[in-house]
Amino acid sequence: MKHQVVTPVSRRNQPEPYTRVAVLGAGSWGTAVAATFAKAGAQTRLWGRDPAVVAAINETGQSPQHLPDVALPRGLRATDDMAAALDGAQAVAVVVPSRAVRAVIAQAAAHLTPDIPIALCAKGIEAETGLLMTQIAEEELTGNPVGCISGPTFAAETALGHPTAATVAFPFTHRDRLDPDESPALRMAVSLSTESFRTYVSDDLVGVEVGGAVKNVIAIACGMLTGAGFAENTRAALITRGVDEMKVLAEALGGRRETVTGLSGMGDLTLTCSSATSRNMSLGLQLGGGTPRAACFDGRPVVVEGEMNARSVTDLARRVGVSMPICEAVRAILHHDADLGATFAALWASPIEAEPRALELSFDHPASDTAIQQLAERFA
Incomplete structure (x- = not known):
């Protein structure tokens, strides 16, 4: 049978x-x-x-x-x-x-x-x-x-x-x-x-929430470089590496890397980094164009979530032992009076790493001195 x-x-x-x-x-x-x-x-x-x-x-x-x-x-x-x-x-x-x-x-x-x-x-x-x-x-x-x-x-x-x-x-x-x-x-x-x-x-609450918090900080970075006169290549690089920063923090906190590639991570990041409708992007655009922080938004007290998150996100990342260089750069500029041009020039000239983190490679950028000098001049 x-x-x-x-x-x-x-x-x-x-x-x-x-x-x-x-x-x-x-x-x-x-x-x-x-x-x-x-x-x-x-x-x-x-x-x-x-x-x-x-x-x-x-x-x-x-x-x-x-x-x-x-x-x-x-x-x-x-x-x-x-x-x-x-x-x-x-x-x-x-x-x-x-x-x-x-x-x-x-x-x-x-x-x-x-x-x-x-x-x-x-x-x-x-x-x-x-x-x-x-x-x-x-x-x-x-x-x-x-x-x-x-x-x-x-x-x-x-x-x-x-x-x-x-x-x-x-x-x-x-x-x-x-x-x-x-x-x-x-x-x-x-x-x-x-x-x-x-x-x-x-x-996956952790993955969803980490995406929402980090994307605001990355959007400020995109705005800064766009406001300084750089274009699509630069923004695409920041968005992509920003997603990686989201992934490492989400994973360290118990979330899933795949969540960050969804609507609450990659989707929200792409939107926020692509339009001045975002207060975060708008703040970055103004700062990158040379407007002092106190004069941004015509001097109005506009709440910009990424401005506060730049500190809280990096505090948390340091606590759990993960590296978030773009977020750290934004924090240095917003909260520690770091020079915008020098900070991003140093970020671009930092040691070369493998994109799959599992390779665990790091070596000196062969043109780091030139990159720092020329990029800083472009910002100036």
Whole structure:
């Protein structure tokens, strides 16, 4: 009697979206995230500190200060009352600058039950502790599933419905693997999915978050060299070697190198290093063109995440024993008054290494003296 071979039936996952969502942070990206949830069908509450921004969203259906050209979905409502924003929420996205994450999470904690998943949309590393954004949330919360949302996503383009993709990352528990449809990652992913916003799912929080933090620093470097008059070859080299710096840090912290080649790493890096719409790239362009830091952005106090991350990323890299020369160069220029031209000339003239790190090769650059002299002159 022949044994019949049974072919497993492939099952397509069909998770249920969250129907009530809170978004904390009414800046440009927070408003775009809230608009995406609302477009996808969720009853969405957007919390912001500024009563004028909240009033404008509710009264006009627009955010004149942050997204002036975007008509927001009718179902989106804003509030400056944290308790009201979180009342009845099944899931929460935190979309504030990285330096405000701890305070906002601590404020929200009093209104959350342990079953509500929290997705961090801030990108960075806490300067005082070296913690990633999700690790900060885990310290401040009790038992909530904590993940992140990251990718190449300019706020205005997302809100205007340009085709956009991002990664939703949460740890997968044993129960999540047995029943993925009930996992926070899948449910958050479908809750954000619209005709123009496409999501992918990951379980590698470290890899996703490292990409988001490091790309801001590399973008400043790209801006500096572009502002100094260099072109596509230079930027391509910085982007590629920047990805390598992401990989070594992610791996050292327990993440996966392959994650860095995805949307939250290579994708976000490419976007941020290619457009002055990015504050990080814009800061670099101005500095590379000779504008003093205090005069950048016409003297306005603009928050540039990569400026703070240049210090926190390299502090963490030093602590875990990995080399990140581009990030170190940006740190030296921004925080230690190093000369921009001399710093990048020295970077280009540094010892030659193997691109596959496994070869473990290093030898002197034969034209290092000439490179340092001529490149420094080009910057001058």
